[in-house]
Amino acid sequence: MKTQRQGGGRAVVRGVISEPGRFKSLTVTGHLAYDGSGLSRGTVTMPDPNSNDLVKVDMVQDGAKMYMRSSRFGTLPDGREWLGLDLSLGDDVSSSFPASGDAREELELLEQTAGGVDEIGKEDVRGVATTRYRSEISVSESANRLREEGADTMASAVEERGGPAQVEAWIDAKGLVRRMRIVQSMPGEEGEGPQTTDMRIDFFDFGLEPEIDVPDSNEVFDATSLAKEELDG
Numbered sequence: 001m002k003t004q005r006q007g008g009g010r011a012v013v014r015g016v017i018s019e020p021g022r023f024k025s026l027t028v029t030g031h032l033a034y035d036g037s038g039l040s041r042g043t044v045t046m047p048d049p050n051s052n053d054l055v056k057v058d059m060v061q062d063g064a065k066m067y068m069r070s071s072r073f074g075t076l077p078d079g080r081e082w083l084g085l086d087l088s089l090g091d092d093v094s095s096s097f098p099a100s101g102d103a104r105e106e107l108e109l110l111e112q113t114a115g116g117v118d119e120i121g122k123e124d125v126r127g128v129a130t131t132r133y134r135s136e137i138s139v140s141e142s143a144n145r146l147r148e149e150g151a152d153t154m155a156s157a158v159e160e161r162g163g164p165a166q167v168e169a170w171i172d173a174k175g176l177v178r179r180m181r182i183v184q185s186m187p188g189e190e191g192e193g194p195q196t197t198d199m200r201i202d203f204f205d206f207g208l209e210p211e212i213d214v215p216d217s218n219e220v221f222d223a224t225s226l227a228k229e230e231l232d233g
Helices: 103-111 140-150 152-161 223-233
Strands: 008-019 023-034 039-047 054-062 065-070 082-086 118-127 129-135 165-172 179-184 196-210 220-222
Touching: 008 039, 082 223, 118 165, 129 179, 140 152
Parallel strands: 082 220
Antiparallel strands: 008 023, 008 196, 023 039, 039 054, 054 065, 065 082, 118 129, 129 165, 165 179, 179 196
């Protein structure tokens, strides 16, 4: 599929997160640019589940490293501006994680499923005619894929707390992915319903080469160890 050779581009994101027992639903919107090599930058906006005030988060991703900045974080230690997180949780992954929203990553999700891909029908996406496809990804498939990349810690977390995902792709006549949708349900805390995430990403401006600056280490508070402690529970 030609999307894998298009390099960078832009994307818009819309997601709905629901978790009965904690909040009814949260709508997340955002936009990003990616360069096709694992770098992306963007901004997402979401309501605070307690106050319903809108929260804006700036994000930069460099392979497995995610950097986030928001006034809602308050004052970070040592006056750092960015909150950093290693998405591999410290594992020595065999290759870099593609940028969030990079169409190559989404294609791999479909291509590696055991159940195959079903053609759903024809639809226009942002004025472009596409064919819509759907596939299911099990927890074991997600975990195995992570282990193949060397992300054993994340794979174990997926097996313990993850859930199956339904993935859809809208592909145009040139073989370009114009839209992706991922719907996933994960077990909730004891006494609470499952958390469901419904995320849609539209891709456009293929071939873009954006300049993306990664925060300097002296600007970042690394929260990876805190995230691992939370997962270890």
